[in-house]
Amino acid sequence: MRIIQANDYEHMSELAANYLIDKVQTNPAIVLGLATGGTPLGTYKRLIKDYEQNGTSYKKVTTYNLDEYVGFSPENPNSYHAFMYDNLFEKIDIPPTNIHLPSGTALDLVEECKGYEERIEEAGGIDVQLLGMGSNGHIGFNEPGTSFQATTHIVELAQSTREANARFFDDIKEVPYQAITMGIATIMKSKEILLLVSGESKNDAMKKLMEGEVDESFPASVLNKHSHVTIIADKEALSGVNVR
Numbered sequence: 562m563r564i565i566q567a568n569d570y571e572h573m574s575e576l577a578a579n580y581l582i583d584k585v586q587t588n589p590a591i592v593l594g595l596a597t598g599g600t601p602l603g604t605y606k607r608l609i610k611d612y613e614q615n616g617t618s619y620k621k622v623t624t625y626n627l628d629e630y631v632g633f634s635p636e637n638p639n640s641y642h643a644f645m646y647d648n649l650f651e652k653i654d655i656p657p658t659n660i661h662l663p664s665g666t667a668l669d670l671v672e673e674c675k676g677y678e679e680r681i682e683e684a685g686g687i688d689v690q691l692l693g694m695g696s697n698g699h700i701g702f703n704e705p706g707t708s709f710q711a712t713t714h715i716v717e718l719a720q721s722t723r724e725a726n727a728r729f730f731d732d733i734k735e736v737p738y739q740a741i742t743m744g745i746a747t748i749m750k751s752k753e754i755l756l757l758v759s760g761e762s763k764n765d766a767m768k769k770l771m772e773g774e775v776d777e778s779f780p781a782s783v784l785n786k787h788s789h790v791t792i793i794a795d796k797e798a799l800s801g802v803n804v805r
């Protein structure tokens with residue numbers, strides 16, 4: 562894993578945006594895997610700014626998001642569909658038909674998981690998957706204990722994840738208990754992975770990722786087995802981390 566050290570969140574976001582812009586300019590028909598959460602927001606802001614100022618086009622780009630809350634339709638302002646449209650898709654020239662998120666309201670969720678996996682395959686797989694990491698090591702909504710073999714599936718959210726995400730809701734009671742997420746195996750099939758990590762709250766997770774065992778109890782540890790991972794992390798996240 563290649564580690565790029567950033568000074569702070571803004572610097573991390575700038576480096577990540579430049580990284581992705583370069584990928585899109587090199588391959589305008591790239592398949593991107595995208596993430597929600599606080600971590601990629603600054604990156605998305607910079608992609609939008611670059612689109613406005615330099616005209617980097619997303620007309621041929623295809624995207625697959627990691628996850629969605631079960632029971633939330635795209636119209637729900639707390640859905641990940643809404644998050645992605647509000648914070649990126651509405652503000653660049655990507656055609657809606659090129660945008661993919663798992664449906665949290667599919668009548669048959671098992672079929673939806675299977676179909677999502679197939680749609681990624683049909684697109685030729687994900688070229689670059691952008692990831693954040695939970696403080697418990699989750700990637701996507703793959704909580705500790707998830708099998709490394711899992712493909713897209715339904716998960717029960719860890720209480721710590723519900724608590725962390727409650728900041729986006731009026732009340733923690735509104736945070737769903739279940740989500741649909743790409744599995745670890747889906748993520749590991751991506752040709753390249755870009756992991757962003759920022760802040761003191763991720764420092765312990767960063768230590769486990771770099772120094773700990775590869776184990777299902779810490780999902781992000783699987784990234785140690787991928788041949789093309791770039792981590793952009795800020796100083797707070799990296800403090801005291803033994804970068805090997």
Ligand code: PGA
Nearest residue numbers: 598599600601693694695
């Ligand atoms: P965050 O979430 O970016 O909001 O910290 C990361 C994650 O839970 O994957």
